[in-house]
Amino acid sequence: MKDNPFAFTPDQEKMACFHALASRTLQTPASRYYEDVQQYLAGQLDRDYWNNLGLQGLADFVMRLDQGDNTTQLRKRLTQLPEPLLLMLAHLLEHTQPDHALQQQLTDHLLQLLQRLDTAPELIAALIRSISAGNDMAGRDQALDAVLASPFALEAEVIVALATRCHTSLNQPQRLQLFLEQLAAGKAGQLGFNRILSDLMFLADLRPRILEAFRDPQRSDTLSQAIGEMLGSGFSTQVNAH
Template structure:
């Protein structure tokens, strides 16, 4: 028997089919080809978060659904973002020792495993919604209620009966039926609480242009509010627009956020830093983001922590280094850079 050298090879040996998801910054599909190259040490992990790869694996057996399993793995990365091979080998060794449980009940295979983790409730709901689509299963029992609520067929105050799983099922099925249209029509009248929940689900999909246009006045309204009356809605709205393919409108909305004093708030900065990484590759967004981060209420500790996490991303390291050397940066940003890297770079 050929020696098993990768996690995907081991899964293949069990006869299971596998679909991978990244669960770091948002729930997103992860191709098996990309993960195989990560396992081989050929490329860094593309979406690191807090110096780890957060991976969800859906394992299923078409002829034996009772053997279906879900794994959530938190794998350390080295200083260049590559998977630590010793960790991968240790994980394989642990799984091989428990090969009986792996074949009979994949969930038991990770029992007491130091590399497993449990996603928060919102990410778990999105993962289950995606898994249902992969397995061609019906949506949860909360889905129909969510459709009725966002279609305006129930009183607005009935949001308290909404299950987050129903919202998750709805957003991953945006293209089915009238789902996207009913959400677009609902955004204007939604109370703040269900709007926030919807926004936190939309960050995991790709809301289209009309949906983004519907969110625009709510975002402008949130920018005009103070934090005390906001209840976290502005940060949720930033998350909602962060993954839209409507690049020009997305950029315009994020520019308005960064131009606002509210961009100094820790919760808003965190939403920008953790969800808007693709947008931050644009120097016209990255530079004002760094200025807000340096002047923000999180202080030097927050600046250093957020920047270190962003620079760990292969696609952002170069743009950030260029922005930090911008001769037109403010004294506040220069001082924060000097505190983090040493005065030499802060003065360069």
């Protein structure tokens, strides 16, 4: 799973979220690990205690962000969390909708991490996923533009997160064009280009925009070559003729 850039959410994370949502819906108690997470994010436990936090407790916390002061405590600690814990929480946040304030803080932290070349690409990808369901689409799109303009857009994990979780934002022609350029030049390679574009072409709203981008005379040689290899030799020339 770790070496596969096209698979991100392990089954255990999905199951933890399912159990957390089920217990909330059925109004049954959260797992015994939930209280530890609350105490940790409230600053009541040592910072190094994060490794003892249970996945189910983290999922329970995320699915109960609107209860008590959970969101406030997460916002207070967000930028101070150990990276592995932030990564896990970001993955879990993909399955819920953060409120405006939390989405803004996640976005701000993402933008800060883009400035550091030593940031792990999987963390950038996870933070993209964490804000993907937020209501502030303008703020999300601004963050996506920053990601696409950064070297991180060449990373397979990052470009897949953009394609799978934020495809509605790709309806903007300039953003889509940059996305395609980065995808063609990126580490996902030709296999990644083929697979991602094949999926996106099935989306009715994106298909005509992608075809239009394919015909853009300003597209790079790298993108033209990727298109040609995907759809057959000579395609990149033929699309200009229509």
